[in-house]
Amino acid sequence: MTMTTEILIDGFTFTEGPRWHEGRLYFSDFFTHRVLAVDTKGRHETIVKTPCQPSGLGWLPDGSLLIVSMNDQKLLHFDNGVLTEAADLSELATHYCNDMVVDKSGNAYIGNFGFDLHGGEALKPTNLILVRPGEDPCVVAENLFFPNGTVITPDGKTLILGETFSSCLTAFDINSDATLSNRRVWADLSSIEEGYAPVPDGICLDAEGAIWVASPSTNDVIRVKEGGALLDKVKVDMGAFACMLGGNKGKTLFISTSKDSKEEICLKEKSARIETIEVDVSRAGLP
Secondary structure, X not given: OOOOOEEEEEEEOOEEEEEEEOOEEXXXXXXXXXXEEEOOOOOEEEEEEOOOOEEEEEEOOOOOEEEEEOOOOEEEEEEOOEEEEEEEOOOOOOOOEEEEEEOOOOOEEEEXXXXXXXOOOOOOOEEXXXXXOOOOOEEEEXXXXXXXXXXXXXXXXXXXXEEHHHOEEEEEEEOOOOOEEEEEEEEEHHHOEOOEOOOOOXXXXXXXXXXXXXXXXXXXXXXXXXXXXXXXXEEOOOEEEEEEEEOOOOOEEEEEEEOOOOHHHHHHHOOEEEEEEEOOOOEOOEO
């Protein structure tokens, strides 16, 4: 396939958390505190503005929207034009919250930085937080190094997340009560190619069981299978921070790209965009 992307939409501060839902791509723009939706023609609208930076997105079974609010470490609920707090994560998250996946029952799995990345704090491990509908949040996995993009397999039995600063994809079995067990390395990205060091940010799953991984450090999105074999690579001009399969046939790969992730730079340059490329295998699983 042709490995050249097209720009769907640009002029944003930092696009993150892309999700294909009901014929449109939803995404967060960090530093304007907006959740937006865009169709395949580039026509877009603001869905909701949030008090703090939004990140991960997902939907409850009733069709209402969940939004991770990064800076104040909350999970927000948006329904019929009303934005409310679904859960306070601040007692469990050790720094900003980030990406999220929501399963078919409405269970939300939310990662967090674990340390002050932009403030220069030393790397520290952190946890993955579970919010069941109507319940208090709890920790379901620990000792993770910047848990980031997360997917759930079509059978609902396996959760796979990217550990950004371990350069790996980590898998868990999902138990009947939505807790996690049987932790294992799904793919070690540090061993893909000699001298090549991708770091996983946003990820998405396809119908062959392979995972597309956005890697901001290498300006590309790679497709890997379990065990870490490299199947495809899409190069972009800037950091690739997230990706999502969608479109009419589920074969459009949407890529969130930006020159930087620092607020002052992103607000000044507004270089962030959504790029697209058509691929051979359609989306699967969640998100």
